[in-house]
Amino acid sequence: MSEHPDQDSFDPSAAAHGFGRCGCGRPGRRLFTAGLLGGALLPAWAREGVEVGKKSWAVDLIPAAQVEQGAAQQYQQMMGQEAGRRALLPVEHPQTRRLRSIASRIIPFALPWNERARQWKWEVNLVVSPQLNAFCMPGGKIAFYYGILEKLKLTDDEVATIMGHEVAHALREHARERMAKTTGTRVGANLLSNLLGLGNLGDAAMQIGANLLTLTYSRSDETEADLVGMELAARAGYDPAAGISLWEKMAQAAKGAPPQFLSTHPASSTRIKEISASLPKVQGLYERAEKPPQRFEVAGPLR
Numbered sequence: 001m002s003e004h005p006d007q008d009s010f011d012p013s014a015a016a017h018g019f020g021r022c023g024c025g026r027p028g029r030r031l032f033t034a035g036l037l038g039g040a041l042l043p044a045w046a047r048e049g050v051e052v053g054k055k056s057w058a059v060d061l062i063p064a065a066q067v068e069q070g071a072a073q074q075y076q077q078m079m080g081q082e083a084g085r086r087a088l089l090p091v092e093h094p095q096t097r098r099l100r101s102i103a104s105r106i107i108p109f110a111l112p113w114n115e116r117a118r119q120w121k122w123e124v125n126l127v128v129s130p131q132l133n134a135f136c137m138p139g140g141k142i143a144f145y146y147g148i149l150e151k152l153k154l155t156d157d158e159v160a161t162i163m164g165h166e167v168a169h170a171l172r173e174h175a176r177e178r179m180a181k182t183t184g185t186r187v188g189a190n191l192l193s194n195l196l197g198l199g200n201l202g203d204a205a206m207q208i209g210a211n212l213l214t215l216t217y218s219r220s221d222e223t224e225a226d227l228v229g230m231e232l233a234a235r236a237g238y239d240p241a242a243g244i245s246l247w248e249k250m251a252q253a254a255k256g257a258p259p260q261f262l263s264t265h266p267a268s269s270t271r272i273k274e275i276s277a278s279l280p281k282v283q284g285l286y287e288r289a290e291k292p293p294q295r296f297e298v299a300g301p302l303r
């Protein structure tokens, strides 16, 4: 395993400052906050931002800690393999710094979506690969593949849109939900029996990790991740309208051989329309957000 990624800049407790702006979870303060920021007194229920429903009942079927442990093991294994083939870009590479800088702006806004994020050990790595791919595993384990940065010539706002989307999947625990809903399958049954103490608990984490690689999210998970991700990016000071240019670029890219990311994330016109329709909900947040002090170069070809 090469040098372990520097986690200091992603310490969620350090990142949790600057958070008072979000009114989530504290009805008493919400009214006050909304009134202060909006310039007008809004009713307490009118949280500013996107609206998504409650998490699925199914998430409770599998302990979150197990899913996070499985994800951490899987992530470590994958990044270890990439490092082994010298395909993990170093911390000081400008594009790794760029990803980590954007992540450090988004992470402070994660907590209202999931209390567990307080303990997450966020990691952000950049893999040398032509694939158009990016993910955030449960527990905040983020990876981008160089191909998505380079081929789509992503701007910082577009990177933030993808990262927000992937982080939203983790915060809303879509993987945990999907796994719980596979209980009808053999894998799911084995997984549950392990988790219930009927099997080997070490195997359970491994099975969870392996399952994470083959999961596909539902269309509603995707919509939710688009919306929550858009709000995260806007609060972090990135233009949420980048969602439109991003998915247009994706649609363009899909005309050739469909890249991996697109097989699970169709760049449909419905998706772009939904994003456009939700922009007004986060526009105010974006306008008032502190903007990134630095803009990064678009990723060029690797030497």
Ligand SMILES: [Zn+2]
Binding pocket: 165, 166, 169, 217, 221, 222, 225, 265
């Ligand atoms: Zn997604």
